[in-house]
Amino acid sequence: MKNKIQKAYIAGFLDGDGSIYVRLKPNSTYKYGFQVAPYVVLFQSQKSQKDFEKICSLIGLGYLRIRKDGILEYIISRKKAIYSFLKIVKPFVILKKEQINLTLKILNKKESVKNKNDFQKIMNLIDRFRKLNYSKKRKKHTITP
Amino acid sequence: MKNKIQKAYIAGFLDGDGSIYVRLKPNSTYKYGFQVAPYVVLFQSQKSQKDFEKICSLIGLGYLRIRKDGILEYIISRKKAIYSFLKIVKPFVILKKEQINLTLKILNKKESVKNKNDFQKIMNLIDRFRKLNYSKKRKKHTITP
Numbered sequence: 001m002k003n004k005i006q007k008a009y010i011a012g013f014l015d016g017d018g019s020i021y022v023r024l025k026p027n028s029t030y031k032y033g034f035q036v037a038p039y040v041v042l043f044q045s046q047k048s049q050k051d052f053e054k055i056c057s058l059i060g061l062g063y064l065r066i067r068k069d070g071i072l073e074y075i076i077s078r079k080k081a082i083y084s085f086l087k088i089v090k091p092f093v094i095l096k097k098e099q100i101n102l103t104l105k106i107l108n109k110k111e112s113v114k115n116k117n118d119f120q121k122i123m124n125l126i127d128r129f130r131k132l133n134y135s136k137k138r139k140k141h142t143i144t145p
Numbered sequence: 146m147k148n149k150i151q152k153a154y155i156a157g158f159l160d161g162d163g164s165i166y167v168r169l170k171p172n173s174t175y176k177y178g179f180q181v182a183p184y185v186v187l188f189q190s191q192k193s194q195k196d197f198e199k200i201c202s203l204i205g206l207g208y209l210r211i212r213k214d215g216i217l218e219y220i221i222s223r224k225k226a227i228y229s230f231l232k233i234v235k236p237f238v239i240l241k242k243e244q245i246n247l248t249l250k251i252l253n254k255k256e257s258v259k260n261k262n263d264f265q266k267i268m269n270l271i272d273r274f275r276k277l278n279y280s281k282k283r284k285k286h287t288i289t290p
């Protein structure tokens with residue numbers, strides 16, 4: 001994304017058809033039993049694959065995958081890439097400002113987790129995505145003692 | 146839409162979550178039995194109504210309605226408004242260029258319809274949206290003699 005016009009286009013695309021969220025992935029090799037996994041995803045039907053690839057290469061921070069149902073997903077999941085992407089689009093985004101701020105807050109807080117209580121606070125922040133993105137699937141999380 | 150940044154944002158939003166198409170609405174008061182009805186629609190969940198209204202007022206060419214399933218639709222359907230909108234976003238659109246060109250072609254051709262044969266050509270152009278937007282519902286149209 002070289003200029004403001006491209007950045008504004010991507011921000012519009014993200015507001016229209018994108019998703020920003022942080023997942024808690026159960027993983028017993030992690031200290032508190034969960035991996036904190038942030039995602040930015042853009043969707044598109046396979047019909048527009050060529051043009052969608054243009055958009056993805058404008059961004060250049062993630063990877064493309066094809067879901068079983070034929071939907072293309074451009075996924076940004078590396079922490080550094082998410083930081084870069086969110087900083088770039090934030091000034092232009094209208095609908096997903098809260099998701100951006102919440103994700104940045106979680107990533108920042110994650111750096112300074114010292115104990116179970118700190119981690120529980122992060123889990124509570126992650127639970128807020130339920131309200132923002134209204135997924136009925138996502139559960140409320142607590143550390144199992 | 147005052148500047149290029151807003152136009153690019155709207156183009157991105159349209160590519161992500163918008164729809165451009167022309168419908169043939171059966172209507173016996175029209176000479177060839179159909180009204181040629183062009184549409185540009187942007188979608189959004191009711192959850193983001195306030196921010197979505199900001200986007201709609203940036204555009205200022207259509208009207209907002211709430212579907213029974215709770216989805217918001219911003220609909221541009223007046224011919225003049227569609228012309229204005231498509232000309233504004235066209236330089237910035239990546240995915241829906243074909244839909245824009247096809248709509249403009251149909252609207253232009255419509256001006257000079259002289260006979261049944263001319264109208265059938267427009268119907269054939271309209272049928273191309275099926276391929277572009279892959280709706281399974283849309284039927285192939287012919288003038289019933």
